[in-house]
Amino acid sequence: MSDQTITNDEFDKLVEQRISLGVKNLWYPILPSWGVKNTPVGITRLGEKIAVWRDNDGNVHAISDSCPHRGARMSLGINKGDKLACWYHGIEVDKDGMVVNVPAVDNCPMEHTKKNHSYPIQEIKGAIFAYFGDELNPEPVALELPDELVKEEYSSFLCTAIWKTSYRYAIDNVMDPMHGAYLHGDSHTMAWGEKKAKMRLEKTKNGWLFEKEGQTGMNFDWVEFGDTGTHWLRLAIPYQKKVGPGGNFAIIGFATPIDENTCQVYFWRVRKVEGWIKDLWHFMYKNRTEGRHWDVLEQDRVLLEALDPDARDNEFLYQHDLGVSRIRFEIAKAARVQVKALMDHKKQNVQVVLHSQSE
Numbered sequence: 001m002s003d004q005t006i007t008n009d010e011f012d013k014l015v016e017q018r019i020s021l022g023v024k025n026l027w028y029p030i031l032p033s034w035g036v037k038n039t040p041v042g043i044t045r046l047g048e049k050i051a052v053w054r055d056n057d058g059n060v061h062a063i064s065d066s067c068p069h070r071g072a073r074m075s076l077g078i079n080k081g082d083k084l085a086c087w088y089h090g091i092e093v094d095k096d097g098m099v100v101n102v103p104a105v106d107n108c109p110m111e112h113t114k115k116n117h118s119y120p121i122q123e124i125k126g127a128i129f130a131y132f133g134d135e136l137n138p139e140p141v142a143l144e145l146p147d148e149l150v151k152e153e154y155s156s157f158l159c160t161a162i163w164k165t166s167y168r169y170a171i172d173n174v175m176d177p178m179h180g181a182y183l184h185g186d187s188h189t190m191a192w193g194e195k196k197a198k199m200r201l202e203k204t205k206n207g208w209l210f211e212k213e214g215q216t217g218m219n220f221d222w223v224e225f226g227d228t229g230t231h232w233l234r235l236a237i238p239y240q241k242k243v244g245p246g247g248n249f250a251i252i253g254f255a256t257p258i259d260e261n262t263c264q265v266y267f268w269r270v271r272k273v274e275g276w277i278k279d280l281w282h283f284m285y286k287n288r289t290e291g292r293h294w295d296v297l298e299q300d301r302v303l304l305e306a307l308d309p310d311a312r313d314n315e316f317l318y319q320h321d322l323g324v325s326r327i328r329f330e331i332a333k334a335a336r337v338q339v340k341a342l343m344d345h346k347k348q349n350v351q352v353v354l355h356s357q358s359e
């Protein structure tokens, strides 16, 4: 038993690892839909190497990106519909991670055994979501997305980029509405409103709302964090009438860890528009505002990529950082619960083995 007991420091280290690569038992967007065609793609998300491909019916599949024979990348292999054939010696692994053919030898015992992890996949609004379960939670949880990505009356554009910063800083950044009036103070959407505010935090059905007291509809004035089988962020910024109809401009955001110091951000830019108004907005977005939105996002990227990885350890947070503290607390809590459950499970298994050995 003693070698199964870990110290508090070791436990904290495991928790920190889990936080820095992303908490599990959640869905994450892993690629925009346009990023996967017939040729398999090799990516890293949450520190895991994944081969992703699309079959002839357009369905996307994802398995761990390592051949069970000698570790060649399956993503370098050949797309055979619902399976990939390894480029090195031809082993075929299907979408469920099962080895279905070992062509170089007869009756290989590896055949018909599951050797690769297979990721549950959903493709929604132009993005591919994968479920990352831990050992205790391999079955996917229900994925619920905000109305803006689900209901017909909303229209959106997905904007995605890889940032050389931890997903933790990308999330902190969205949970920090005060930066709008400063970092983006020269932009067409965030040039107005007070540069000082008292912030308040409020519990919502699925998470937390963080907002400026006494100011709304002027700038980036509020943000919501939601935990509904995935971690999403929602905010709205005002939109000048001259750049198109539809009222406020909502953003639904996600930050998917790639590794400790890299992430992929997803921002759906959304407006409540239908019919010809939707067409008009699409036209104006493409012709007038998309470039300006990218400029704003670039300001975030430059700022965040220049943060030291350990900037977090030398901070002096103040009142308007309440949202940052809260989100960090929630993510750390989830990681602790997950690591503790795994430790408890391992301990139980050892007890069972020891018990049966002594009988």
Ligand code: FES
Residues within 6 Å of the ligand: 067, 068, 069, 070, 071, 072, 086, 087, 088, 089, 090, 091
């Ligand atoms: S390494 Fe894949 S078949 Fe040999």
Ligand SMILES: [Fe+2]
Residues within 6 Å of the ligand: 173, 179, 180, 183, 184, 296, 300
């Ligand atoms: Fe920003």
